[in-house]
Structure formats: C-alpha cells, structure tokens
Amino acid sequence: MTTSAESAESTERETRRLDTELVVRGLAETRTRASRMIDAGDVQVNGRIISRPGHKVSVSSDIEVRSLKRWVARSAEKLLAACERFDINYRGRIVLDIGASTGGFTEVALARGASRVIALDVGHGQLHPRIRGDHRVVVREGVNARSLTGEEFAAWDVDRIDDVVVDVSFISLTLIVPSLVALLGTGFRFVFLVKPQFEVGKGNLVDGIVRDLSLRRTAALDVCRAIEATGLVISGVAESAVDGEHGNREVIVYGDPANAANVGEWEQQLATMWEE
Numbered sequence: 001m002t003t004s005a006e007s008a009e010s011t012e013r014e015t016r017r018l019d020t021e022l023v024v025r026g027l028a029e030t031r032t033r034a035s036r037m038i039d040a041g042d043v044q045v046n047g048r049i050i051s052r053p054g055h056k057v058s059v060s061s062d063i064e065v066r067s068l069k070r071w072v073a074r075s076a077e078k079l080l081a082a083c084e085r086f087d088i089n090y091r092g093r094i095v096l097d098i099g100a101s102t103g104g105f106t107e108v109a110l111a112r113g114a115s116r117v118i119a120l121d122v123g124h125g126q127l128h129p130r131i132r133g134d135h136r137v138v139v140r141e142g143v144n145a146r147s148l149t150g151e152e153f154a155a156w157d158v159d160r161i162d163d164v165v166v167d168v169s170f171i172s173l174t175l176i177v178p179s180l181v182a183l184l185g186t187g188f189r190f191v192f193l194v195k196p197q198f199e200v201g202k203g204n205l206v207d208g209i210v211r212d213l214s215l216r217r218t219a220a221l222d223v224c225r226a227i228e229a230t231g232l233v234i235s236g237v238a239e240s241a242v243d244g245e246h247g248n249r250e251v252i253v254y255g256d257p258a259n260a261a262n263v264g265e266w267e268q269q270l271a272t273m274w275e276e
Helices: 004-013 018-024 031-039 076-086 104-111 150-155 177-184 213-229 263-272
Strands: 015-017 043-045 056-058 063-065 094-098 116-121 137-141 163-166 189-194 236-239 251-255
Touching: 015 018, 018 031, 018 043, 018 056, 018 063, 076 104, 076 189, 076 236, 076 251, 094 104, 104 116, 104 163, 150 177, 189 213, 213 251, 213 263, 236 263
Parallel strands: 094 116, 094 163, 116 137, 163 189
Antiparallel strands: 015 056, 043 063, 189 251, 236 251
C-alpha cells in the first residue's frame, strides 16, 4: 500500500514543461499564449522568473503569473499608460486596432468608452474569447494592414474611424502608416507603438535586443519623420511604460490633429529619452 508520504514524494518528482503546466493550471488558454507570457518575463516559479517555455517544473511548484490582473494581455498596460500620459479617452468613438492579437489594446479602448472597435490582425484565432464575444467588437482576422482597401473598410459596417491604435511585430510601421492614410485620410487620432527591434534590421540586434542607444533613437526618429511625411501630426512621444519582447525599449507616438506638437518638441523628447 502507498503511504501518503510516498504519494506526496511521487507528486513532488512529477515534472512538466512550464508552458504546459500553465495551461494545465488554467493560467493560460494555450501553450502559445503561455510561451508569450514566459518570454515576456511574466512567469515566476518559486519566486524566480523563468524565461524558457520548455523549462521543467514540478507539478507542486509555486507558479505566479504577474500579468494576470485585469487585462487579457500585457500589451494593455502599454496603451493604458499612454492614455494616462496623454489624457486620452475613447468615449463614444470608433477605434481601429491594428495588430489586435489577444486584444489588449482593444480592451483598453472599450474600457475607456469606445462605442466600437475593429480588431484587425493578420493572424487567426488569437483574440481572447472575452474580447471576441463583446458586441462592440468587429473581428477582422487574416487581414494585412498594408493592403487595406475600401472594400475592407465597407465590411466593418462603420461610417468613420475616429482613432487608430497600432501594435504590430515583424514589420516596420513605415510600411503600414501610408496605407492607413491612403484609406482614412489624416483626420484620426492615433497611438502607434514603435518597436525599434523591427526597424533596425536583424543585423543590429544582440540576442533579439537593440542594445545600441543611438540606433534605438535613430529608429524612433526615422519612424516619427515617416509618420509626419504622410500628413499626420505628432502631438507627443513617450517611452512605453512596459518593455517589449526580450526587454526591448519601445516608444509610444501619440497624434491628435487638433493638438499638434512642434517638430522640435518631439525630436527633443526622443533625444533625451532613455537617459540614465
């Protein structure tokens, strides 16, 4: 007969991959989502941050996910901080969320009063069920923002777009913004997340990170100039309150056609950003 002590010892020895264990415990919907949480440094095992999804953990380990708060995705905290920094609300407004992914930006827009959010992503099946099921959300999956057309706009069943928020990976913002302006004009407010790691080229990354401060600043500056070259106006820039993948430092760019900043203003903000 197996004693309770032997049973406990057996459980202690049982191990699983960390990403699998997160799913088993209901801390993540899928292993893909679990891997993202782990990569982002959001998962602690017995008080220590673990950054490898394949790390073996005991099924009796103490596991904490720091990002499991109110929001469906860690990215929500980036837009939330931007809203607080620039005093943005979306009350009664129609918002286009490009790169919706799990729905972090969409959720913040809804929480701040958006009447409708078009959640657009090139991928499929990533949007959190809670966001997908919200009647205010129009889900547009498998759509490339670079090739938006009038026909696509018509499918959204809206007569205007008041705000655009963008959080995309593996593509430069400079390839997306011109398509947006061609479709929507320049009358919308925006929050764009600039990710230098996708602007500088792979050859300038060290372990996936833009470590060179001058490269990081130049990338952000070039993107901002490209944004204004389309006719959009920048009202302010700020360092993202939450680091990106692998700890990359990212930039929030905010624009309101009714409140343009002097070019020298935001250039100076970029020039002094990340000063220790």
